[in-house]
Structures are given as structure tokens and as C-alpha cells.
Amino acid sequence: MPIQQICTVVEMTRLDASTWWMVLEVGKMVEQHALRGGQFLHIKCGDNQLLRRPISVAITQWDDPEDLATLIFEVRGEGTRWLSQRRTGDKLDVLGPLGNSFNVPGIEEDFAEIKERHYLLVGGGIGVPPLIMYGWSMPWPHTAVLGFRTKDKAFPAVVGRFQEACEETYLCTDDGTLGRRGFVDAQVREILTKDKTFTDILACGPKPMLKSVAKVATEFGVSCQVSMEERMGCGVGACLVCATPMKDGTMKHVCKDGPVFDAEEVDWDA
Amino acid sequence: MPERQKLHCEESEIIVGCAGNGQKLPQVFAPPEIPDISRIDMSVDLAGVTLKNPVVVASGTFGFGREYSRFFDLSELGGICCKGLTLHRREGNPPPRIAETPMGILNSVGLQNPGVDAFIAHELPFLRQHDVKVIANISGNSPEEYGIMCEKLSAAGADMIEVNISCPNVKAGGLAYGTRPDLAAEVTKLAKSHATVPVMVKLSPNVTDITEIAKAVADAGADALSLINTLRGMRIDVYTRRPILKMNTGGLSGPAVLPVAVRMVWEVASAVKLPILGMGGVSTGGDAAQLMLAGASAVAVGTALFADPYAPLKVRDGLSEIATTQGMNTVRELTSSVKPW
Numbered sequence: 001m002p003i004q005q006i007c008t009v010v011e012m013t014r015l016d017a018s019t020w021w022m023v024l025e026v027g028k029m030v031e032q033h034a035l036r037g038g039q040f041l042h043i044k045c046g047d048n049q050l051l052r053r054p055i056s057v058a059i060t061q062w063d064d065p066e067d068l069a070t071l072i073f074e075v076r077g078e079g080t081r082w083l084s085q086r087r088t089g090d091k092l093d094v095l096g097p098l099g100n101s102f103n104v105p106g107i108e109e110d111f112a113e114i115k116e117r118h119y120l121l122v123g124g125g126i127g128v129p130p131l132i133m134y135g136w137s138m139p140w141p142h143t144a145v146l147g148f149r150t151k152d153k154a155f156p157a158v159v160g161r162f163q164e165a166c167e168e169t170y171l172c173t174d175d176g177t178l179g180r181r182g183f184v185d186a187q188v189r190e191i192l193t194k195d196k197t198f199t200d201i202l203a204c205g206p207k208p209m210l211k212s213v214a215k216v217a218t219e220f221g222v223s224c225q226v227s228m229e230e231r232m233g234c235g236v237g238a239c240l241v242c243a244t245p246m247k248d249g250t251m252k253h254v255c256k257d258g259p260v261f262d263a264e265e266v267d268w269d270a
Numbered sequence: 271m272p273e274r275q276k277l278h279c280e281e282s283e284i285i286v287g288c289a290g291n292g293q294k295l296p297q298v299f300a301p302p303e304i305p306d307i308s309r310i311d312m313s314v315d316l317a318g319v320t321l322k323n324p325v326v327v328a329s330g331t332f333g334f335g336r337e338y339s340r341f342f343d344l345s346e347l348g349g350i351c352c353k354g355l356t357l358h359r360r361e362g363n364p365p366p367r368i369a370e371t372p373m374g375i376l377n378s379v380g381l382q383n384p385g386v387d388a389f390i391a392h393e394l395p396f397l398r399q400h401d402v403k404v405i406a407n408i409s410g411n412s413p414e415e416y417g418i419m420c421e422k423l424s425a426a427g428a429d430m431i432e433v434n435i436s437c438p439n440v441k442a443g444g445l446a447y448g449t450r451p452d453l454a455a456e457v458t459k460l461a462k463s464h465a466t467v468p469v470m471v472k473l474s475p476n477v478t479d480i481t482e483i484a485k486a487v488a489d490a491g492a493d494a495l496s497l498i499n500t501l502r503g504m505r506i507d508v509y510t511r512r513p514i515l516k517m518n519t520g521g522l523s524g525p526a527v528l529p530v531a532v533r534m535v536w537e538v539a540s541a542v543k544l545p546i547l548g549m550g551g552v553s554t555g556g557d558a559a560q561l562m563l564a565g566a567s568a569v570a571v572g573t574a575l576f577a578d579p580y581a582p583l584k585v586r587d588g589l590s591e592i593a594t595t596q597g598m599n600t601v602r603e604l605t606s607s608v609k610p611w
Contacts, residue, residue, distance in 0.1 A: 001340055002340060002341075004341070004578075004579065004580070044577060044578075049370065050370055050373060050374065050375060050524055050525070050573070050576070050577060051368075051370050051375060051576055051577065052576070052577060095579070230365050230366065231365065231366040231367070231368050231369070231514075232368070233368050233375070233377070233576050234331070234337070234575060234576045235576075236337040236338070236340070236579070237333065237336075237337045238331065238332055238333035238337040238338060238575070239330070239331055239333075239368075239377070239379070239576060240330075240333070240353070240362065240367075240379050240382050241365070241366075241367040241368035241377055241379055242365065242367075242368075243362060243363075243364075243365045243367060243379075243382065244365065245361075245364065245365075249361065250361055251361045251362060251382060256337070270364065
């Protein structure tokens, strides 16, 4: 159930020229409204921007007096530029929690189910942070493949989270300045070829990356969930602008049906 | 891992956390305290349909009410113009479907909807659980389709039908009917002959003289008019040289279009006698009051919802504040009371 909440910025750290680590006090949105990593908050970015900006949630935690949510975002336009100019103590008008999150069986409710699962987390660029919680929340270590344009974009504050939680963290950069040179799908292919125990891929990143990861997943018969992006309006499922075409010819909406979709149902050629 | 909970409420849970019916809006967003706005009579009449207050939500911005019912009780509204319906299901246009512009947005959704039968079966019963007037919005590929839909929706119990002759985002029908007086009249006649509830025709601003269309539609028997639909517009990314919208052009809405809406409502109100549902860029009580002064009996709030889900309730309260502070007993006194120079 989404609510409108005035949130206070409690931490604002610049990761590089265009990327920010922002921690918000979100009332009891984690405890009472089940805000989870991979969902998004729809944030009003000043009076000059008519539309809110959907920002993915990287980390959530119960806390007192208010729960905390960490957002890691890139400045892409006027709205996110405004957001990047906020400082500790500033207030934000936030709608959330919105959207779904990766479908991972809960430990308490379905231990038998999760025990059968072996997850491969695949993130690209600014799509890496929404996966952080999934590395941490697994009852035993899983594996991560993280791709970046270049070494400077692989922030230790983000990558370190995976290295602490995952049994292995593979890094790839487009220019080869860190880890393997090339895209994540080649690394994913290599891992799946060697290790047949993986049952699930959770992927978040640019659409071309998701498309190629989905292709590899299909080849290896591994279930794959992808977190998608689209230009958004209301954020709650009413205005129907953030449409993403499905294989069966229908449209689903990133804000309400997503952002996480089963890779099998997405029309990758649309 | 936090326990997983259902994020989307089922019908039975709708009431939880809603802000309507005496429950307070979130404190920070509550309108400022003003003396006794409850005293004023907020009800209005729109072609024989009584709305408990003049604030309606605009078609295409509110779906079929389910999403925003998680924020407030739909019974707080005067009426709901439902997402535009077509005879058969439509998937709409490819994305991107939205672009932000100075004080406005362009959209090219393209009438995505489940079709009139699915609406009647699955959405109308939900809306009917609330004390709110349901205005079904329809678009046809031919005048005959408008007739069929009017028949079905009248029988199903819609309170009113809004005939969309002005959607800029579909190729067949849509805008074509709204820009030619003869076609607009033909569609209106057919809709009227098949509907047993009042028929309101939604006019396009993308014409040289909107009063010409308004007169044609009025002569053809329309019970009310709603205006304005979106203005056609375009935005281009100067680096990729691509339009932001996949359809290249789309419909402009938001505060940027308010003055156009006020002017057109004023012109139409001066030209025809029909009641008017005014819309276009309303985000405050003052905006709504302008449309009413220009001649509207009721107003619709649309794009403002995207920034603030509570916008329609704030518009309603702002409107009653304006009327109250001017010593009016009913909000209806605003309608057409502009004093032009």
C-alpha cells in the first residue's frame, strides 16, 4: 500500500561527478509498508518539475525513530540534478513503496523452496544498487556479476556490499580497466557453463544488457527476472504511460506490474 | 529478509489507510485551516446529473479508480471520468509515451484499454461501490461503434457518457471527428439515439474555432460539453535528434494549457447553452474557479494527480474556500459570473 510521506535526507554522499548516495528517513515505510530493495520511490523534484522521478531503492532498514532507505542515483536530467542538490536535513515529498521487487521466496515462510534455489545476481551500471539487498538477504551466499563502463564507476561502497555477502563477485568493465573486459552476459555464460547449480538470475541494468542476459538464461534453462525502466507518469498504474511490450502482444506497466518482470514474458524485440 | 507482504491491496482492503470520509489527509499536505468551508453547498448539476461537488477527475489520468482509491475514498469526488474505452481491447502506442515539457506533459498513450465489455464486467462494479458519479468515456472507429458502446454503458448503469471525439493519439476516428462539425454532429446524434443517460461530448482544442464544433454538437442533441482535450505538441531531444515520444507527437496537458482552456470554455459558454465540464491544467482551487467563472458547471483535474494524488481534494477545498470567502452560499454561483471588460 503506497503512502505519501515527507522524508528527511539524513545522508548525502557524492560517489562521483554524477552519482549520489542518498539516505532518507522514510517514516515506517519499511516496517509497515514493506518497502524492499528493487522497488522505487516516486520523488517530487522541486516546483519546476511537474512529474515526480522514480528512484530505485538500494537498501532498506528498520530503524528508530524512522526507517531508512538508501537510494543510489545518477544525475540524468533536471529532476535528478535538483535531487542531487539536496543536503542533509532537507525534506522530500515521496510516494512509496511503489512497484514490485524481485520474487524471492521468504526464508521464514518457504524455507523448503529457497533451499532449492541458487541465485546469480547480474547488475549493470546504475542497475547494480537495487540488487544489494538480494546479496545480503540470502540465507547462504550466492554469486554476483557486476558490469560497469569503467573502473571509476565501480564504486567500492557499492561493490564492497556484494563482495561481503556473495560467495563470489565477478566484475566486468566495458573498457577492461577492472575485472573482465566486456559485457556481463559473456561472464554469465561462462559461469553457467561451469556451474550447473544455478536456478535463478536476478538482473537489473540497461535494456540491451537485460536482453542479452535473458538470452543466456533461456539457453541454459535458468529462470530469469529482470528489472526494467521506462519513462513514467503517475507511478501508481493509473496513467498507463510506462508501457513495456510483452511477448503475447499485450502491454504491461513498469510502475505497477513491474519494474521486475519474468524475462520470458518480455518482448525483447519491441 | 523482511517478511513479504502484499503490495497491491485487494478490493476488500481498499478502505485501509484512505484519507477520505473524515480521515485526515497527511498532516503536511492538509490544506490550511480556513473558517467553516463545510457550510457552503458544493453540489452542482451537470445535465441532470447531480455531483456532490464540482470536482471530477479527467479521463485517462485516473484509470478506473483502483489505483488512487489506495490514497483516498473515491466518494470524496464529484465524479470520475473513466479511462477512454473502445469497443474492443486496445494495447495503445509503443513507449516512450510521455515527455515532460515546461509546465506540462506530452502523452501518446493511444487509448490503451480493456474494451467496453471488460470495463462493464470488471471495473464498473468496483466503481459502483463508491458514492460517486461514474462518467464512461468512449472512442469509436466509426459512428456505429459509438452507438453500440452507448447502448451497453447505459444498460450497465453508467451515470453519464463522455463521447471522446478528440483523442489526438489514434489514427482512425478520434481527432478527425472532433475537427469537422458535420462528423462531430453525426457521432453525437448516433450516441444520443443509443444512450439512455446524458451524453457529454468532449471537444478538441486543435481547431480554428471551437464554437463552430460546439454549436454543431449542441444542435445534434448533446446534453453537455467537456473541454478541453489535449493540445497537439512535440518535443525533440537535441542530441539524438529524436522526438521523445515514439509516436513523434502527443497531447499536451498540465498547467501550461490552463489559459487556453479558460479562454475556450469562455468562448463556448458564450456560444451555446449547454452545461460545461471544464478541464485543462487545473491544479488549484483558483484554477478551477477560473474555469467556472468562464462558464463551466464542473471541473476536471487530470495531470495534477501525477505530482500529487490528493490534488482533486485540494482543488475541491480550495474552490469552496474561494466561494466561501466571497460570501457565496453555493459554489454554483461561480459559474459564468466572469465580468469581461
